[in-house]
Amino acid sequence: xxxxxxxxxLGIAGPVGTGKSSSIANICTALADEFRIGVITxxxxxxxxxxxxxxxxVLPEERIRAVETGxxxxxxxxxxxxxxxxxxxGLEEDFDxxxxxxxxxxxxxxxxxxxxxxxxxxxxxxDVAGGGDVARKGGPGIGRADLLVINKIDxxxxxDVDVEQMLADARxxxxxxxxxxxxxxxxxxxxxxxxxxxxxxxxxxxGDHTPVDPGPMAPHFHADEDAEGGYMxxxxxxxxxxxx
Amino acid sequence: MRSxxxxxxxxDGRLPTGGYAHSAGLEQAIRQGWVTEIGGxxxxxxxxxxxxxxxxxxxxxxxxxxxxxxxxAEAAPARSSNAESTSESTSGTASTxxxxxxxxxxxxxxxxxxxxxxxxxxxxxLGTLMLRSxxxxxxxxxxxTLPKDLxxxxxxxxxxxxxxxxxxxxxxxxxxxxxxxxxxxxVKLMHIDPFQAHGAIIDxxxxxxxxxxxxxxxxxxxxxxxxxxxxxxxxxxxxLHEGDNVRLFAS
Numbered sequence: 001x002x003x004x005x006x007x008x009x010l011g012i013a014g015p016v017g018t019g020k021s022s023s024i025a026n027i028c029t030a031l032a033d034e035f036r037i038g039v040i041t042x043x044x045x046x047x048x049x050x051x052x053x054x055x056x057x058v059l060p061e062e063r064i065r066a067v068e069t070g071x072x073x074x075x076x077x078x079x080x081x082x083x084x085x086x087x088x089x090g091l092e093e094d095f096d097x098x099x100x101x102x103x104x105x106x107x108x109x110x111x112x113x114x115x116x117x118x119x120x121x122x123x124x125x126x127d128v129a130g131g132g133d134v135a136r137k138g139g140p141g142i143g144r145a146d147l148l149v150i151n152k153i154d155x156x157x158x159x160d161v162d163v164e165q166m167l168a169d170a171r172x173x174x175x176x177x178x179x180x181x182x183x184x185x186x187x188x189x190x191x192x193x194x195x196x197x198x199x200x201x202x203x204x205x206x207g208d209h210t211p212v213d214p215g216p217m218a219p220h221f222h223a224d225e226d227a228e229g230g231y232m233x234x235x236x237x238x239x240x241x242x243x244x
Numbered sequence: 245m246r247s248x249x250x251x252x253x254x255x256d257g258r259l260p261t262g263g264y265a266h267s268a269g270l271e272q273a274i275r276q277g278w279v280t281e282i283g284g285x286x287x288x289x290x291x292x293x294x295x296x297x298x299x300x301x302x303x304x305x306x307x308x309x310x311x312x313x314x315x316x317a318e319a320a321p322a323r324s325s326n327a328e329s330t331s332e333s334t335s336g337t338a339s340t341x342x343x344x345x346x347x348x349x350x351x352x353x354x355x356x357x358x359x360x361x362x363x364x365x366x367x368x369x370l371g372t373l374m375l376r377s378x379x380x381x382x383x384x385x386x387x388x389t390l391p392k393d394l395x396x397x398x399x400x401x402x403x404x405x406x407x408x409x410x411x412x413x414x415x416x417x418x419x420x421x422x423x424x425x426x427x428x429x430x431v432k433l434m435h436i437d438p439f440q441a442h443g444a445i446i447d448x449x450x451x452x453x454x455x456x457x458x459x460x461x462x463x464x465x466x467x468x469x470x471x472x473x474x475x476x477x478x479x480x481x482x483x484l485h486e487g488d489n490v491r492l493f494a495s
Contacts, residue, residue: 086262086372
Protein backbone atom coordinates (compact mmCIF):
# COMPACT_ATOMS: atom_id res chain seq x y z
CA UNK A 1 0.00 0.00 0.00
CA UNK A 2 1.16 3.53 -0.62
CA UNK A 3 3.28 5.01 2.12
CA UNK A 4 5.46 7.46 0.21
CA UNK A 5 8.62 5.54 1.08
CA UNK A 6 9.18 4.58 -2.51
CA UNK A 7 8.35 6.43 -5.71
CA UNK A 8 4.77 6.73 -6.93
CA UNK A 9 4.41 4.28 -9.80
CA LEU A 10 2.15 5.67 -12.49
CA GLY A 11 1.16 3.60 -15.53
CA ILE A 12 0.30 5.03 -18.94
CA ALA A 13 -1.70 2.70 -21.19
CA GLY A 14 -3.76 3.07 -24.35
CA PRO A 15 -3.88 2.00 -28.00
CA VAL A 16 -0.92 2.51 -30.30
CA GLY A 17 -0.42 6.02 -31.67
CA THR A 18 -2.67 7.85 -29.22
CA GLY A 19 0.21 9.76 -27.65
CA LYS A 20 1.42 7.82 -24.61
CA SER A 21 5.05 8.80 -25.15
CA SER A 22 4.19 12.43 -25.79
CA SER A 23 1.97 12.47 -22.69
CA ILE A 24 4.97 11.27 -20.71
CA ALA A 25 7.12 13.94 -22.35
CA ASN A 26 4.49 16.55 -21.39
CA ILE A 27 4.35 15.34 -17.79
CA CYS A 28 8.15 15.26 -17.48
CA THR A 29 8.53 18.74 -18.94
CA ALA A 30 5.83 20.23 -16.72
CA LEU A 31 7.04 18.58 -13.51
CA ALA A 32 10.82 18.43 -14.01
CA ASP A 33 11.50 21.14 -11.45
CA GLU A 34 9.22 19.67 -8.78
CA PHE A 35 9.78 15.92 -8.90
CA ARG A 36 12.60 13.45 -9.46
CA ILE A 37 11.16 11.32 -12.25
CA GLY A 38 12.19 8.05 -13.91
CA VAL A 39 10.59 6.35 -16.92
CA ILE A 40 10.24 2.70 -17.97
CA THR A 41 9.07 2.08 -21.53
CA UNK A 42 7.63 -1.16 -22.90
CA UNK A 43 7.95 -1.79 -26.59
CA UNK A 44 6.99 -4.38 -29.13
CA UNK A 45 10.13 -3.83 -31.14
CA UNK A 46 13.18 -3.05 -29.01
CA UNK A 47 13.45 0.43 -27.54
CA UNK A 48 11.73 2.85 -29.93
CA UNK A 49 9.79 4.70 -27.22
CA UNK A 50 12.82 5.00 -24.98
CA UNK A 51 14.75 6.50 -27.86
CA UNK A 52 11.92 8.97 -28.57
CA UNK A 53 11.94 10.16 -24.98
CA UNK A 54 15.72 10.39 -24.84
CA UNK A 55 15.71 12.41 -28.06
CA UNK A 56 13.02 14.67 -26.62
CA UNK A 57 15.48 15.57 -23.87
CA VAL A 58 12.83 15.70 -21.15
CA LEU A 59 14.88 13.71 -18.65
CA PRO A 60 18.51 12.67 -18.20
CA GLU A 61 18.93 9.70 -20.55
CA GLU A 62 19.97 7.27 -17.85
CA ARG A 63 16.62 7.68 -16.11
CA ILE A 64 14.78 6.23 -19.11
CA ARG A 65 14.94 2.46 -19.44
CA ALA A 66 13.34 0.10 -21.94
CA VAL A 67 11.82 -3.30 -21.24
CA GLU A 68 11.51 -5.69 -24.17
CA THR A 69 8.23 -7.53 -24.10
CA GLY A 70 8.68 -10.44 -26.52
CA UNK A 71 5.81 -9.31 -28.75
CA UNK A 72 3.39 -9.38 -25.81
CA UNK A 73 3.17 -5.86 -24.35
CA UNK A 74 -0.12 -6.64 -22.61
CA UNK A 75 1.43 -9.63 -20.79
CA UNK A 76 4.28 -7.46 -19.50
CA UNK A 77 1.92 -5.11 -17.66
CA UNK A 78 -0.68 -7.58 -16.50
CA UNK A 79 -0.03 -11.35 -16.54
CA UNK A 80 3.71 -11.33 -15.96
CA UNK A 81 4.90 -8.05 -14.49
CA UNK A 82 8.24 -9.49 -13.33
CA UNK A 83 10.38 -7.71 -15.94
CA UNK A 84 8.75 -4.34 -15.33
CA UNK A 85 8.82 -4.74 -11.58
CA UNK A 86 12.54 -5.49 -11.64
CA UNK A 87 13.14 -2.55 -14.00
CA UNK A 88 11.22 -0.16 -11.72
CA UNK A 89 13.01 -1.42 -8.62
CA GLY A 90 16.37 -1.12 -10.38
CA LEU A 91 15.65 2.46 -11.40
CA GLU A 92 14.55 3.35 -7.86
CA GLU A 93 17.68 1.79 -6.43
CA ASP A 94 20.06 3.46 -8.88
CA PHE A 95 18.53 6.95 -8.57
CA ASP A 96 17.32 6.86 -5.01
CA UNK A 97 15.32 8.84 -4.11
CA UNK A 98 12.87 9.14 -7.00
CA UNK A 99 9.45 10.72 -6.53
CA UNK A 100 7.64 9.30 -9.55
CA UNK A 101 8.30 6.39 -11.92
CA UNK A 102 6.22 6.50 -15.10
CA UNK A 103 5.67 3.11 -16.76
CA UNK A 104 4.58 3.29 -20.38
CA UNK A 105 2.84 0.23 -21.80
CA UNK A 106 3.49 -0.88 -25.35
CA UNK A 107 0.72 0.31 -27.67
CA UNK A 108 -2.02 -2.26 -27.32
CA UNK A 109 -5.73 -2.65 -27.63
CA UNK A 110 -8.53 -1.38 -25.45
CA UNK A 111 -8.40 -4.28 -23.00
CA UNK A 112 -4.86 -3.82 -21.68
CA UNK A 113 -4.53 -2.37 -18.19
CA UNK A 114 -1.77 -2.44 -15.59
CA UNK A 115 -1.71 -4.95 -12.77
CA UNK A 116 -2.00 -3.41 -9.29
CA UNK A 117 1.22 -5.34 -8.54
CA UNK A 118 3.06 -2.95 -10.86
CA UNK A 119 1.54 0.54 -10.57
CA UNK A 120 -0.22 2.63 -7.93
CA UNK A 121 -2.33 4.53 -10.43
CA UNK A 122 -2.82 4.49 -14.18
CA UNK A 123 -4.00 6.77 -16.90
CA UNK A 124 -5.44 5.60 -20.19
CA UNK A 125 -4.86 7.60 -23.35
CA UNK A 126 -7.23 7.81 -26.34
CA ASP A 127 -7.08 10.37 -29.12
CA VAL A 128 -9.70 12.07 -31.25
CA ALA A 129 -8.01 10.90 -34.45
CA GLY A 130 -8.75 7.29 -33.46
CA GLY A 131 -12.46 8.01 -33.90
CA GLY A 132 -15.08 9.86 -31.88
CA ASP A 133 -16.88 6.64 -30.95
CA VAL A 134 -13.97 4.93 -29.17
CA ALA A 135 -14.77 6.45 -25.77
CA ARG A 136 -18.27 4.93 -25.95
CA LYS A 137 -16.84 1.44 -26.45
CA GLY A 138 -15.80 1.20 -22.83
CA GLY A 139 -13.54 -1.52 -21.49
CA PRO A 140 -11.50 -1.60 -18.29
CA GLY A 141 -9.03 1.13 -19.27
CA ILE A 142 -11.61 3.58 -20.55
CA GLY A 143 -14.07 2.77 -17.80
CA ARG A 144 -11.91 2.53 -14.72
CA ALA A 145 -8.39 3.83 -15.17
CA ASP A 146 -7.70 6.55 -12.59
CA LEU A 147 -7.71 9.12 -15.39
CA LEU A 148 -8.84 9.01 -19.03
CA VAL A 149 -6.99 11.37 -21.35
CA ILE A 150 -8.57 12.27 -24.69
CA ASN A 151 -5.51 13.43 -26.57
CA LYS A 152 -4.95 15.59 -29.68
CA ILE A 153 -8.16 17.57 -29.15
CA ASP A 154 -6.82 20.23 -31.52
CA UNK A 155 -7.29 17.73 -34.37
CA UNK A 156 -11.06 17.32 -33.89
CA UNK A 157 -12.12 19.59 -36.74
CA UNK A 158 -9.70 17.91 -39.14
CA UNK A 159 -11.01 14.41 -38.50
CA ASP A 160 -14.72 15.25 -38.19
CA VAL A 161 -14.89 14.46 -34.50
CA ASP A 162 -17.02 16.51 -32.12
CA VAL A 163 -14.55 16.80 -29.26
CA GLU A 164 -17.12 17.99 -26.72
CA GLN A 165 -19.37 15.05 -27.56
CA MET A 166 -16.47 12.62 -27.25
CA LEU A 167 -15.57 14.06 -23.84
CA ALA A 168 -19.21 13.83 -22.76
CA ASP A 169 -19.38 10.19 -23.94
CA ALA A 170 -16.23 9.45 -21.99
CA ARG A 171 -17.58 11.02 -18.81
CA UNK A 172 -20.76 8.99 -19.15
CA UNK A 173 -18.80 5.77 -19.73
CA UNK A 174 -16.74 6.52 -16.62
CA UNK A 175 -19.62 7.45 -14.36
CA UNK A 176 -17.98 10.59 -13.07
CA UNK A 177 -14.35 9.45 -12.92
CA UNK A 178 -12.03 12.13 -14.31
CA UNK A 179 -11.60 12.77 -18.04
CA UNK A 180 -9.19 15.32 -19.49
CA UNK A 181 -9.07 16.66 -23.03
CA UNK A 182 -5.43 17.38 -23.82
CA UNK A 183 -3.43 18.89 -26.65
CA UNK A 184 0.24 19.67 -26.43
CA UNK A 185 -0.60 22.79 -28.42
CA UNK A 186 -2.97 24.06 -25.70
CA UNK A 187 -0.76 24.71 -22.65
CA UNK A 188 -3.58 24.91 -20.09
CA UNK A 189 -4.63 21.33 -20.94
CA UNK A 190 -1.09 20.08 -20.36
CA UNK A 191 -1.08 21.97 -17.07
CA UNK A 192 -4.35 20.25 -16.08
CA UNK A 193 -2.69 16.87 -16.74
CA UNK A 194 0.29 17.92 -14.61
CA UNK A 195 -2.10 19.03 -11.85
CA UNK A 196 -3.70 15.60 -11.83
CA UNK A 197 -0.29 13.96 -11.39
CA UNK A 198 0.49 16.41 -8.56
CA UNK A 199 -2.76 15.49 -6.82
CA UNK A 200 -2.16 11.74 -7.10
CA UNK A 201 1.40 12.15 -5.84
CA UNK A 202 0.21 14.26 -2.88
CA UNK A 203 -2.36 11.60 -1.95
CA UNK A 204 0.26 8.87 -2.36
CA UNK A 205 2.74 10.61 -0.07
CA UNK A 206 0.06 11.22 2.58
CA GLY A 207 -0.90 7.56 2.40
CA ASP A 208 -4.42 8.46 1.23
CA HIS A 209 -4.10 6.86 -2.17
CA THR A 210 -5.70 3.45 -2.66
CA PRO A 211 -4.75 1.70 -5.90
CA VAL A 212 -7.78 0.73 -7.96
CA ASP A 213 -7.60 -2.18 -10.35
CA PRO A 214 -9.54 -1.52 -13.54
CA GLY A 215 -9.82 -5.30 -13.66
CA PRO A 216 -11.99 -7.18 -16.09
CA MET A 217 -14.30 -5.70 -18.66
CA ALA A 218 -16.38 -2.75 -17.47
CA PRO A 219 -20.18 -2.86 -17.30
CA HIS A 220 -21.49 -2.19 -20.76
CA PHE A 221 -24.65 -1.84 -22.76
CA HIS A 222 -26.08 -4.16 -25.37
CA ALA A 223 -28.59 -2.66 -27.73
CA ASP A 224 -31.61 -4.85 -28.35
CA GLU A 225 -31.68 -6.39 -31.82
CA ASP A 226 -35.04 -4.73 -32.45
CA ALA A 227 -33.71 -1.40 -31.21
CA GLU A 228 -36.13 -1.68 -28.31
CA GLY A 229 -34.22 -0.94 -25.14
CA GLY A 230 -31.23 -3.13 -24.37
CA TYR A 231 -29.49 -4.03 -21.15
CA MET A 232 -26.49 -3.30 -18.97
CA UNK A 233 -24.36 -6.16 -17.75
CA UNK A 234 -20.91 -7.11 -16.53
CA UNK A 235 -18.74 -10.14 -17.09
CA UNK A 236 -17.99 -12.29 -14.09
CA UNK A 237 -14.56 -13.77 -13.48
CA UNK A 238 -13.97 -16.72 -15.75
CA UNK A 239 -17.11 -16.12 -17.75
CA UNK A 240 -16.63 -16.55 -21.48
CA UNK A 241 -16.18 -13.24 -23.23
CA UNK A 242 -18.44 -12.36 -26.11
CA UNK A 243 -17.59 -10.18 -29.05
CA UNK A 244 -18.58 -6.55 -29.17
CA MET B 245 4.82 -34.30 -0.75
CA ARG B 246 3.14 -31.94 -3.15
CA SER B 247 5.82 -32.40 -5.76
CA UNK B 248 3.67 -33.38 -8.74
CA UNK B 249 1.45 -30.32 -8.57
CA UNK B 250 4.40 -28.06 -7.80
CA UNK B 251 6.27 -29.54 -10.76
CA UNK B 252 3.42 -28.63 -13.09
CA UNK B 253 3.38 -25.07 -11.76
CA UNK B 254 7.14 -24.63 -12.15
CA UNK B 255 7.06 -26.04 -15.70
CA ASP B 256 4.09 -23.94 -16.78
CA GLY B 257 5.05 -21.27 -19.31
CA ARG B 258 2.49 -18.99 -17.69
CA LEU B 259 4.51 -18.81 -14.46
CA PRO B 260 5.27 -15.07 -14.30
CA THR B 261 9.05 -15.13 -14.49
CA GLY B 262 9.71 -13.19 -17.69
CA GLY B 263 10.66 -16.12 -19.90
CA TYR B 264 8.08 -15.37 -22.57
CA ALA B 265 10.14 -12.44 -23.88
CA HIS B 266 12.88 -14.82 -25.05
CA SER B 267 13.14 -17.19 -28.02
CA ALA B 268 16.34 -18.99 -26.92
CA GLY B 269 18.15 -17.84 -30.04
CA LEU B 270 15.48 -18.97 -32.49
CA GLU B 271 14.61 -15.48 -33.74
CA GLN B 272 18.19 -14.79 -34.80
CA ALA B 273 18.57 -18.30 -36.25
CA ILE B 274 15.57 -17.52 -38.45
CA ARG B 275 16.92 -14.08 -39.32
CA GLN B 276 20.20 -15.71 -40.41
CA GLY B 277 18.38 -18.26 -42.55
CA TRP B 278 19.50 -21.23 -40.43
CA VAL B 279 15.92 -22.21 -39.63
CA THR B 280 13.35 -21.78 -42.37
CA GLU B 281 10.55 -24.34 -41.92
CA ILE B 282 9.12 -26.94 -39.53
CA GLY B 283 11.91 -29.43 -40.26
CA GLY B 284 14.45 -26.81 -39.31
CA UNK B 285 12.55 -26.03 -36.13
CA UNK B 286 12.55 -29.72 -35.16
CA UNK B 287 16.32 -29.85 -35.66
CA UNK B 288 16.78 -26.64 -33.71
CA UNK B 289 14.80 -28.00 -30.76
CA UNK B 290 16.59 -31.35 -30.81
CA UNK B 291 19.94 -29.60 -30.92
CA UNK B 292 19.01 -27.33 -28.07
CA UNK B 293 17.85 -30.11 -25.81
CA UNK B 294 21.01 -32.18 -26.33
CA UNK B 295 23.38 -29.22 -25.84
CA UNK B 296 22.52 -26.22 -23.66
CA UNK B 297 19.29 -27.84 -22.45
CA UNK B 298 21.08 -30.90 -21.09
CA UNK B 299 23.94 -28.87 -19.67
CA UNK B 300 21.64 -26.36 -17.95
CA UNK B 301 19.57 -29.19 -16.52
CA UNK B 302 22.74 -30.80 -15.13
CA UNK B 303 23.64 -27.52 -13.41
CA UNK B 304 20.14 -27.25 -11.97
CA UNK B 305 20.58 -30.72 -10.49
CA UNK B 306 23.97 -29.70 -9.10
CA UNK B 307 22.40 -26.60 -7.52
CA UNK B 308 19.58 -28.70 -6.09
CA UNK B 309 22.16 -30.94 -4.45
CA UNK B 310 24.25 -27.98 -3.28
CA UNK B 311 21.47 -26.77 -1.00
CA UNK B 312 22.49 -27.90 2.43
CA UNK B 313 19.96 -30.29 3.98
CA UNK B 314 20.59 -28.78 7.36
CA UNK B 315 20.02 -25.30 6.05
CA UNK B 316 16.73 -26.26 4.39
CA ALA B 317 15.51 -27.81 7.64
CA GLU B 318 16.77 -24.95 9.81
CA ALA B 319 15.48 -22.25 7.52
CA ALA B 320 11.84 -23.27 7.61
CA PRO B 321 10.96 -22.37 11.22
CA ALA B 322 12.99 -19.16 11.07
CA ARG B 323 10.66 -17.61 8.49
CA SER B 324 7.87 -17.01 10.99
CA SER B 325 9.84 -14.55 13.09
CA ASN B 326 12.59 -12.02 12.44
CA ALA B 327 13.80 -12.31 16.03
CA GLU B 328 14.42 -16.02 15.52
CA SER B 329 16.32 -15.57 12.31
CA THR B 330 18.65 -12.95 13.78
CA SER B 331 19.50 -15.27 16.66
CA GLU B 332 20.10 -18.11 14.23
CA SER B 333 22.45 -20.79 15.48
CA THR B 334 26.03 -20.67 14.25
CA SER B 335 25.59 -23.98 12.47
CA GLY B 336 22.62 -22.51 10.53
CA THR B 337 24.72 -19.52 9.46
CA ALA B 338 27.53 -21.85 8.46
CA SER B 339 25.24 -23.94 6.25
CA THR B 340 23.84 -20.76 4.65
CA UNK B 341 27.39 -19.73 3.83
CA UNK B 342 28.38 -23.14 2.50
CA UNK B 343 25.27 -23.30 0.28
CA UNK B 344 26.01 -19.82 -1.08
CA UNK B 345 29.64 -20.71 -1.71
CA UNK B 346 28.70 -23.93 -3.49
CA UNK B 347 26.25 -22.04 -5.70
CA UNK B 348 28.87 -19.43 -6.57
CA UNK B 349 31.28 -22.20 -7.57
CA UNK B 350 28.58 -23.74 -9.78
CA UNK B 351 27.88 -20.32 -11.27
CA UNK B 352 31.53 -19.96 -12.22
CA UNK B 353 31.49 -23.46 -13.75
CA UNK B 354 28.39 -22.67 -15.81
CA UNK B 355 29.73 -19.31 -16.99
CA UNK B 356 32.95 -21.04 -18.01
CA UNK B 357 30.80 -23.21 -20.30
CA UNK B 358 28.94 -20.20 -21.76
CA UNK B 359 31.28 -18.45 -24.22
CA UNK B 360 28.84 -15.70 -25.29
CA UNK B 361 28.84 -12.65 -22.99
CA UNK B 362 25.30 -11.92 -24.17
CA UNK B 363 24.11 -15.35 -23.04
CA UNK B 364 25.83 -14.88 -19.68
CA UNK B 365 23.99 -11.59 -19.18
CA UNK B 366 20.66 -13.10 -20.24
CA UNK B 367 21.19 -16.10 -17.96
CA UNK B 368 21.81 -13.81 -14.99
CA UNK B 369 18.84 -11.58 -15.89
CA LEU B 370 16.47 -14.55 -16.18
CA GLY B 371 17.84 -15.96 -12.93
CA THR B 372 17.21 -12.64 -11.20
CA LEU B 373 13.68 -12.49 -12.62
CA MET B 374 12.89 -16.03 -11.49
CA LEU B 375 14.23 -15.39 -8.01
CA ARG B 376 12.36 -12.07 -7.72
CA SER B 377 9.11 -13.74 -8.77
CA UNK B 378 9.49 -16.86 -6.65
CA UNK B 379 10.25 -14.79 -3.56
CA UNK B 380 6.78 -13.30 -3.98
CA UNK B 381 5.04 -16.46 -5.16
CA UNK B 382 6.44 -18.78 -2.50
CA UNK B 383 8.44 -16.96 0.20
CA UNK B 384 11.16 -19.14 1.72
CA UNK B 385 14.28 -18.21 3.69
CA UNK B 386 16.54 -20.11 1.31
CA UNK B 387 15.48 -17.75 -1.49
CA UNK B 388 16.55 -14.77 0.66
CA THR B 389 20.08 -16.08 1.04
CA LEU B 390 20.96 -16.92 -2.59
CA PRO B 391 23.87 -14.96 -4.08
CA LYS B 392 22.93 -12.21 -6.56
CA ASP B 393 22.98 -12.67 -10.34
CA LEU B 394 23.01 -16.47 -10.35
CA UNK B 395 22.48 -18.04 -13.77
CA UNK B 396 18.88 -19.14 -14.24
CA UNK B 397 19.46 -22.95 -14.09
CA UNK B 398 20.96 -22.59 -10.61
CA UNK B 399 17.94 -20.62 -9.43
CA UNK B 400 15.74 -23.36 -10.88
CA UNK B 401 17.68 -25.88 -8.81
CA UNK B 402 17.17 -23.94 -5.58
CA UNK B 403 13.51 -23.29 -6.38
CA UNK B 404 12.95 -26.96 -7.20
CA UNK B 405 14.40 -27.83 -3.80
CA UNK B 406 12.18 -25.31 -2.03
CA UNK B 407 9.08 -26.60 -3.84
CA UNK B 408 9.82 -30.17 -2.80
CA UNK B 409 10.61 -31.45 -6.29
CA UNK B 410 13.17 -34.16 -6.87
CA UNK B 411 16.41 -33.20 -8.61
CA UNK B 412 15.41 -35.31 -11.61
CA UNK B 413 12.07 -33.52 -11.92
CA UNK B 414 13.85 -30.18 -11.68
CA UNK B 415 16.06 -31.30 -14.58
CA UNK B 416 12.98 -32.30 -16.57
CA UNK B 417 11.53 -28.82 -15.98
CA UNK B 418 14.61 -27.12 -17.42
CA UNK B 419 14.56 -29.38 -20.47
CA UNK B 420 10.84 -28.77 -20.97
CA UNK B 421 11.41 -25.02 -20.88
CA UNK B 422 14.42 -25.38 -23.21
CA UNK B 423 12.16 -26.61 -26.02
CA UNK B 424 8.76 -25.07 -25.24
CA UNK B 425 10.22 -21.55 -25.05
CA UNK B 426 11.55 -21.48 -28.62
CA UNK B 427 8.69 -23.66 -29.95
CA UNK B 428 6.05 -21.21 -28.78
CA UNK B 429 8.16 -18.28 -29.99
CA UNK B 430 8.31 -20.00 -33.39
CA VAL B 431 4.59 -19.44 -33.89
CA LYS B 432 5.21 -15.69 -33.85
CA LEU B 433 8.38 -15.86 -35.92
CA MET B 434 7.79 -18.43 -38.66
CA HIS B 435 5.16 -19.48 -41.12
CA ILE B 436 4.09 -22.50 -39.08
CA ASP B 437 0.98 -23.15 -37.06
CA PRO B 438 0.81 -23.77 -33.31
CA PHE B 439 -0.21 -27.41 -33.80
CA GLN B 440 2.99 -28.15 -35.69
CA ALA B 441 5.04 -26.37 -33.04
CA HIS B 442 3.56 -28.43 -30.23
CA GLY B 443 3.74 -31.57 -32.32
CA ALA B 444 7.48 -31.00 -32.53
CA ILE B 445 7.67 -30.88 -28.72
CA ILE B 446 5.65 -34.08 -28.25
CA ASP B 447 7.85 -35.87 -30.78
CA UNK B 448 10.84 -35.09 -28.54
CA UNK B 449 9.24 -36.52 -25.40
CA UNK B 450 11.43 -39.63 -25.24
CA UNK B 451 14.57 -37.59 -25.90
CA UNK B 452 13.59 -35.14 -23.17
CA UNK B 453 13.02 -37.91 -20.62
CA UNK B 454 16.33 -39.53 -21.45
CA UNK B 455 18.15 -36.20 -21.28
CA UNK B 456 16.64 -35.53 -17.84
CA UNK B 457 18.14 -38.81 -16.61
CA UNK B 458 21.54 -38.02 -18.06
CA UNK B 459 21.43 -34.51 -16.59
CA UNK B 460 20.60 -35.98 -13.19
CA UNK B 461 23.62 -38.29 -13.36
CA UNK B 462 25.94 -35.45 -14.42
CA UNK B 463 24.54 -33.06 -11.80
CA UNK B 464 24.93 -35.50 -8.91
CA UNK B 465 28.63 -35.96 -9.69
CA UNK B 466 31.54 -33.56 -9.55
CA UNK B 467 30.39 -30.26 -11.13
CA UNK B 468 33.82 -29.83 -12.74
CA UNK B 469 33.05 -32.96 -14.77
CA UNK B 470 29.77 -31.67 -16.23
CA UNK B 471 30.41 -31.58 -20.00
CA UNK B 472 30.56 -28.21 -21.78
CA UNK B 473 27.69 -28.88 -24.16
CA UNK B 474 27.44 -25.46 -25.72
CA UNK B 475 26.20 -24.88 -29.24
CA UNK B 476 28.57 -22.54 -31.11
CA UNK B 477 25.93 -21.26 -33.53
CA UNK B 478 23.66 -20.37 -30.60
CA UNK B 479 26.51 -18.37 -29.10
CA UNK B 480 26.97 -16.50 -32.38
CA UNK B 481 23.21 -15.97 -32.68
CA UNK B 482 23.04 -14.43 -29.20
CA UNK B 483 25.82 -11.98 -30.04
CA LEU B 484 24.26 -11.06 -33.39
CA HIS B 485 20.86 -10.60 -31.76
CA GLU B 486 22.14 -7.96 -29.38
CA GLY B 487 23.07 -5.75 -32.30
CA ASP B 488 19.79 -6.31 -34.12
CA ASN B 489 17.61 -3.24 -33.86
CA VAL B 490 14.30 -4.74 -34.95
CA ARG B 491 13.47 -7.79 -32.94
CA LEU B 492 10.43 -9.28 -31.30
CA PHE B 493 12.29 -11.24 -28.62
CA ALA B 494 14.95 -10.07 -26.21
CA SER B 495 17.06 -13.14 -27.03
